Each structure stands twice: as C-alpha cells, then as structure tokens.
Amino acid sequence: MLHIKNPVEKHFEKITRYHLYFYSLVFISQLPNCWHLLSIIFLSPTVDFYCNSTDGSSILKNKCPCNDPQWDKRVFTKTVQTKFGIYCDKKWLISFSESMTNVGTLLGASLFGMLSDKHGRLSMLSLSCFIVATSGCVVSIMPNIGSFIFMRCIEGLGAGGAMVTAYVLCIEYSGVNDRETVSALFHIPVTFSHITLPAVSYFLRDCNQFQLAISIPLYAFVTLTWLLLESPKWLMDNGRIDDAAMVMNKIAKFNKQPQSNIKAEIIEYNRTQNPASITKLNFFYIFKDKNLTTNFACMSWIYFVCGLGYYGVSEYISGMSKDIHRNVAISGMLILPGTLAAVILLKRLYRRTFLMSTCFLSGIFMIVVISTDASSTWMRLIMACICNCFFFLSFIIVFLYGVELFPTSIRNSVLGILSLMSRLGQIAAPPVVKSLSEITSGSVFGVTAILGAVTCFPLPETKGMELPSSLQHSKTLPRRKSMLEQSIMSAIGSKSS
Incomplete structure (x- = not known):
C-alpha cells in the first residue's frame, strides 16, 4: 500500500512562531513543577539540636534521648523537623515523607499518562498544575506530620503527571527533524530548577514561606488549557478529524500563513492505513x-x-x-x-x-x-x-x-x-x-x-x-x-x- 506521510508531522517539519510560543509556555511551567520534586532537600535538611546532659553539667549535640531539644536555627529558621518535633526515634518520618512523595510522583505519572491518552494532553497538564499548586499551598498549613506526608504525596502525584503530559505534548508538536532538539531542551528547565531552587531557599529560610513561594506560581499555568491548543496528532489518531483540522488551521492563522486543506489530507492518510492497525x-x-x-x-x-x-x-x-x-x-x-x-x-x-x-x-x-x-x-x-x-x-x-x-x-x-x-x-x-x-x-x-x-x-x-x-x-x-x-x-x- 502507498505510504503517505503523516499530515500533522508534515506540517510540523519546520519550527514556526506558534511552536516558539507553545514551547516557551510549556517549558517555563516545568521550572516551578520541578522545584516540587526537589523541595524536600530544603524542607527537611539536616538540622542539629542540643540537649542538656542528665546531670545538667554539659550540653550534648544530637544525642538521644532528649526531652527538650534546642534547635540550631542559624541556617534554617523553620524546617519540617523543628515544626513537628522530628528527632531521635522519629527521624525515620523524614525519609518516609520523601518516599511517599516519590510514590505520589510515580502514581501521578502512571495515572495522568492513562488519563491523557483518554481525555487529551493539554487538559491533563492544566489539571496536574492545579493539583501541584493547591496541594503545595496546603502543605504549608498542615498541623501534624501525618497530614503533611499525605499532602506531599498528593503534591508528588500532580508533579509526576505534569512532567509526563508536558513532555509527550511537546514531542507530539515536533517534526521528525526537531524531535531530538526539543527533547533535550525540555530538560533545560529541569536543570535550572536545580540551580534556582537553592536561591529560593537561601532567601526564604522558613519552610512554610518556602513552600508557598514554589507553589503559588504554578497557578499561572492552570490557564494553559485556554492559552494553548491540544495536540493535533492525538486528536487525529483518536478519530477527531474535525478538531485536528481546526487546531491546524488556528496554528496557521497564528503564524499568518494560508490555511491548507488539512482535513482532506488527514482523511486521505487514514484511508491508506490498515483499519485493524488504527484500532x-x-x-x-x-x-x-x-x-x-x-x-x-x-x-x-x-x-x-x-x-x-x-x-x-x-x-x-x-x-x-x-x-x-x-x-x-x-x-x-x-x-x-x-x-x-x-x-x-x-x-x-x-x-x-x-x-x-x-x-x-x-x-x-x-x-x-x-x-x-x-x-x-x-x-x-x-x-x-x-x-x-x-x-x-x-x-x-x-x-x-x-x-x-x-x-x-x-x-x-x-x-x-x-x-x-x-x-x-x-x-x-x-x-x-x-x-x-x-x-x-x-x-x-x-x-x-x-x-x-x-x-x-x-x-x-x-x-x-x-x-x-x-x-x-x-x-x-x-x-x-x-x-x-x-x-x-x-x-x-x-x-x-
């Protein structure tokens, strides 16, 4: 059977004005999202505490048991440890909190991966950003370590979903020749999150203020579902030919280019495919x-x-x-x-x-x-x-x-x-x-x-x-x-x- 090139990828062979606009917004959204994946480093860093010896003759550093620890707040004024009294036999709660955040991240990647295959990439990206922003803000007001760990798990769920859906969305907007470049550049925000997060923590040494600072910016990216267009490749491969054609025509209009008969191209492409293979x-x-x-x-x-x-x-x-x-x-x-x-x-x-x-x-x-x-x-x-x-x-x-x-x-x-x-x-x-x-x-x-x-x-x-x-x-x-x-x-x- 005669091979006809995928019409969406054919129109995406060159980077256009819309692509630059699209990639810029999605890439920027990943900077605060990746902050949440690294935030535990500064939420619960190693903090020294001091206790009086049993006879009161000396002050002991990081010695257990300890009934009334005095925390060293020279670097961080408030951390998870100082906020919830996590020390000695409770220290395992810190690593457990990190593990539960990672569990949330891996569940989010799987859950939102499946949801975006069914309901679309863009809507799930916006929903993920909303979940990260909201749960991140709520984390700062949790009254005990149990509720803190639960909300951190939800925070990880959204962060994992946002990364997976954003990445696939970018790749599906890329032509064959630009896919490698887009894939590599997608990791630039990830790298910059490593570099910039210490600066946020340096100026905000209180864990509650720090958590709010990295969470609130993500609310801006909940609007992506209105600012950007859904993946036309996902629309086409899910049989939504009219919607795919409408997206491609809007992209052409944004680029100030003449609109092509993309709908006819998609119909012709689907006609050449084996019906059993596109199920x-x-x-x-x-x-x-x-x-x-x-x-x-x-x-x-x-x-x-x-x-x-x-x-x-x-x-x-x-x-x-x-x-x-x-x-x-x-x-x-x-x-x-x-x-x-x-x-x-x-x-x-x-x-x-x-x-x-x-x-x-x-x-x-x-x-x-x-x-x-x-x-x-x-x-x-x-x-x-x-x-x-x-x-x-x-x-x-x-x-x-x-x-x-x-x-x-x-x-x-x-x-x-x-x-x-x-x-x-x-x-x-x-x-x-x-x-x-x-x-x-x-x-x-x-x-x-x-x-x-x-x-x-x-x-x-x-x-x-x-x-x-x-x-x-x-x-x-x-x-x-x-x-x-x-x-x-x-x-x-x-x-x-």
Whole structure:
C-alpha cells in the first residue's frame, strides 16, 4: 500500500512562531513543577539540636534521648523537623515523607499518562498544575506530620503527571527533524530548577514561606488549557478529524500563513492505513505482541537503572560538601553542559547507540570512582560528576526513546508506567547509599548501568522515523546495529570473560 506521510508531522517539519510560543509556555511551567520534586532537600535538611546532659553539667549535640531539644536555627529558621518535633526515634518520618512523595510522583505519572491518552494532553497538564499548586499551598498549613506526608504525596502525584503530559505534548508538536532538539531542551528547565531552587531557599529560610513561594506560581499555568491548543496528532489518531483540522488551521492563522486543506489530507492518510492497525489500543495489549513486550521490558529496566543511578550518584555528590545551598546549585550547574551537549549528540547519533554509550560510560566512571584512592577527594569528585552527567544524558535519551517506540493511543500510558520504574529506582537509591558500604553501593550503580547498556541491544532504532500512530507502525521499526554498538558489546564481552 502507498505510504503517505503523516499530515500533522508534515506540517510540523519546520519550527514556526506558534511552536516558539507553545514551547516557551510549556517549558517555563516545568521550572516551578520541578522545584516540587526537589523541595524536600530544603524542607527537611539536616538540622542539629542540643540537649542538656542528665546531670545538667554539659550540653550534648544530637544525642538521644532528649526531652527538650534546642534547635540550631542559624541556617534554617523553620524546617519540617523543628515544626513537628522530628528527632531521635522519629527521624525515620523524614525519609518516609520523601518516599511517599516519590510514590505520589510515580502514581501521578502512571495515572495522568492513562488519563491523557483518554481525555487529551493539554487538559491533563492544566489539571496536574492545579493539583501541584493547591496541594503545595496546603502543605504549608498542615498541623501534624501525618497530614503533611499525605499532602506531599498528593503534591508528588500532580508533579509526576505534569512532567509526563508536558513532555509527550511537546514531542507530539515536533517534526521528525526537531524531535531530538526539543527533547533535550525540555530538560533545560529541569536543570535550572536545580540551580534556582537553592536561591529560593537561601532567601526564604522558613519552610512554610518556602513552600508557598514554589507553589503559588504554578497557578499561572492552570490557564494553559485556554492559552494553548491540544495536540493535533492525538486528536487525529483518536478519530477527531474535525478538531485536528481546526487546531491546524488556528496554528496557521497564528503564524499568518494560508490555511491548507488539512482535513482532506488527514482523511486521505487514514484511508491508506490498515483499519485493524488504527484500532484504539488498551495498554495491556502490548503484552500480546512479542516486539512490544520486548521493547517495554527493556525500557522498564533502563528507566529503573537511570533513576537508581542518577539519584544514587547525586547522593554521593551531596555528601561531598557541607554547604547545602552551594552543593545543590553546583550539582545543577554540572549537568547543564551535558544537557546542552545532548542537543548536538541526539542529532548525530542513533538513539540506541547513544543510550547504550551513556549507560556504559556512566557504569565505567562509577567503577573508577570506587577504585580511586579515598584520599584523592577532588579526583573522585570529578569522576562522580562525570558519571552523573552521563546518567542525566541517559535520562534525556530514554525519555525521547520511550515516546518513539509506542503508538499514540497508548504512548502516555506506557511513558507513565516507565516513569514509575524510574521513580522506583529513585526510591531505591537512598537506601542503597545509606545502608551499604561506599564500595558496595558504588558497585551496584556501576554494574546496573553496564547491564542497562546490554539491555539496549534488542531495541529497534527510531531516529528519523515518524512517531508511530498504529500498532503495525510500531512493529515495523527497524532493528540495526552501529559500529559503535558492536564495539561496546565487544568491550562488555571481554570484561565479562
């Protein structure tokens, strides 16, 4: 059957005025949203407390039991610990609070992924922003630690949903040639959230004021559903041809371009598709197809590895400096060059080659870190930062790769589940760092990253391909190896032997 190019992607081959307007608003919305994913660092930092000894002859620092602690408020005037009296045998509530926020994030990514496949990308993005803003404000007035943890979970639910829906929305507005650039640039707000959040905390040392400051700005992005247009690709692939044509005509009007007969193009495109292949799929259908099941299983492991490795190595780096504001800002600055490099590298390298390389190199550099003499502090710091940069690059690639492997009708659902796997890795990272020795935990991160590189091997290549609209399209993605992949596989094989 004659292949006709997807009419929406054909009209999106060039970046237009509307695209710049659209990307700008969506990207900016992710800056305060990502603040919420990192906020626990400044809501409950390590705070010292002092108690009188049993005989009253001396003052003891961080010693338990303690009946009436005097908190050190020189850096932070109010934190979760000082607000709710979290110390000694209650310290576990802080890590539990962080875990529940991550649970909310992974549930939000999955839930809103499925909802946006059913009800649309844009409306779910606006709803997610509303949930984050409202729950974030309510967090600041919670009267006890139980209600605080519950609202933090809801806050994470909205933040996870906002990130997934915003990302897929941006990718579906991108043409084949610009998809890599948009995917890499989407992570710039994530990076800037690392850099700017310490500044917010530096000027607002009270956890309640800090929480309100990062929450209220998100109310502005609830209006995105009125300021932007729904994904025409989602509309087209869900049979809403009139709505898709109307969106494309509004975009043409915004760009001051003549309106084309896009409706006829969409009808002709759908006519050339196999009717069975454009049937709306349920997420669980992927397990009925060998290729989709393989893709999903491989990507699930790689997402888990990226979450475990990136956040685990970040824990390593965070322990190398006592100034929390400077430490978080520097760690954000260190991944900025990698984010910018991804714009160029995604254009030049195949998806699978790039992902395999970054996983492999992050594993190698992590092994170098634990093999370097402990007295070489600066050398170990540099190696850890390079390792973290490669892990972050893996995140950038894997987000784009995951979107390109699955058809439109289940794309957000799959990305939500994959994001859940990433969050599971993030949840597992702190216990790995804190409960295992430095060499053992470093070995875990290094070995899992190298295994992630191996797991890339069965995946098809998607560079330069249209976003799959149907199951048949996803099944026919090419599977080929580059020379670099063969070299990496040979290196892995020689090391294992």
